[in-house]
Amino acid sequence: MDRETFCRQSKVLVVAGKGGVGKTTVAAALARMAADVGLDVLVVALDSSGALPALLGAEGGLAYEEQTLYTAPAEGARGHGSIRARVITPDDALLEYLIDHGLKRVAKRLVSTGVLDVVATAIPGIREILVLGKVKQIERGGAADLVVLDAPATGHAVRFLTSASGLMDAARGGPLRSQAADVVEMLHDPKRCQVMLVTLPEETPVNELIETAYRFEDEVGVLLTPVVVNACYDPIEGIGADVGEVAARAGVELGADELTALSCAAAFRRGRQLLQEEQLQRLVAGLPLPEMKLPYVFKAEIGPEDVGPLAEALGRAIDGLPETTREREAG
Numbered sequence: 451m452d453r454e455t456f457c458r459q460s461k462v463l464v465v466a467g468k469g470g471v472g473k474t475t476v477a478a479a480l481a482r483m484a485a486d487v488g489l490d491v492l493v494v495a496l497d498s499s500g501a502l503p504a505l506l507g508a509e510g511g512l513a514y515e516e517q518t519l520y521t522a523p524a525e526g527a528r529g530h531g532s533i534r535a536r537v538i539t540p541d542d543a544l545l546e547y548l549i550d551h552g553l554k555r556v557a558k559r560l561v562s563t564g565v566l567d568v569v570a571t572a573i574p575g576i577r578e579i580l581v582l583g584k585v586k587q588i589e590r591g592g593a594a595d596l597v598v599l600d601a602p603a604t605g606h607a608v609r610f611l612t613s614a615s616g617l618m619d620a621a622r623g624g625p626l627r628s629q630a631a632d633v634v635e636m637l638h639d640p641k642r643c644q645v646m647l648v649t650l651p652e653e654t655p656v657n658e659l660i661e662t663a664y665r666f667e668d669e670v671g672v673l674l675t676p677v678v679v680n681a682c683y684d685p686i687e688g689i690g691a692d693v694g695e696v697a698a699r700a701g702v703e704l705g706a707d708e709l710t711a712l713s714c715a716a717a718f719r720r721g722r723q724l725l726q727e728e729q730l731q732r733l734v735a736g737l738p739l740p741e742m743k744l745p746y747v748f749k750a751e752i753g754p755e756d757v758g759p760l761a762e763a764l765g766r767a768i769d770g771l772p773e774t775t776r777e778r779e780a781g
Contacts (some may be wrong), residue, residue: 461596466604471649473503476648476760478572480764484596489594494600543580579766582614586632617630638671643672651679679743
């Protein structure tokens with residue numbers, strides 16, 4: 451399977467992970483990688499205040515109306531795809547729904563007076579259904595080759611994706627139950643929707659990812675893609691060697707302070723590599739899914755200029771997936 455085939459396995463890819471693991475960064479990199487192999491990508495955010503607008507280079511943030519943020523260059527790219535992005539909130543989705551059903555005159559008043567808050571209290575899950583129903587409408591309408599949904603952090607993401615099943619159990623009939631049933635149908639069809647989980651090679655994120663993965667499969671019934679392990683340190687050969695001896699062999703004279711600093715840095719990096727390998731082994735033992743590793747970005751804040759290199763790293767990880775895994779995901 452090549453990168454384009456991977457991106458075309460499902461119409462909607464939900465990117466989820468514990469807060470702080472780089473979930474939104476991975477969503478942006480995934481969108482960029484898909485666009486660079488020729489796909490028309492629509493990125494959906496659930497609010498306009500997160501990191502996604504900045505990562506995609508959206509000056510002034512995202513809005514409910516789509517905006518084109520990236521077009522793959524004609525030279526040096528695998529394809530000529532593009533990235534569009536938008537925000538979908540429950541209020542906006544409800545407003546559009548009411549207008550589409552002939553209630554334009556009262557729609558804005560209903561939303562502005564907080565009716566949705568009252569309804570949400572009486573009908574748990576209604577906010578999630580409004581958003582997922584809009585995503586389902588986009589998917590069915592063929593508005594993009596791939597929809598990348600930047601989901602809430604994992605604790606909320608499970609509730610976000612199980613809301614439709616809960617509403618189906620609570621509602622006996624009517625348009626609300628029909629909408630929930632349509633969403634459940636989309637989530638259960640791997641050709642329409644899959645979930646990409648993101649973690650760090652650290653104990654707590656790995657623990658939470660393993661637990662979340664089984665909850666998604668058991669409670670949501672959605673197919674999981676290979677896991678993305680973000681911020682991995684590249685292994686350095688000889689990191690455990692004596693710094694003084696290495697410097698002497700290279701003919702470099704180092705002072706005592708320099709030797710101490712370099713020795714501390716090497717010890718830190720060696721510790722990080724050992725910790726990373728330990729957690730990756732735990733992930734392999736606890737979850738029968740392959741991993742796609744992304745490199746650590748040595749910056750205080752990741753910006754749009756970093757998305758391209760991360761997209762290429764994600765593409766290389768997809769290139770390296772074993773053939774049996776690709777066949778499983780395609781099936």
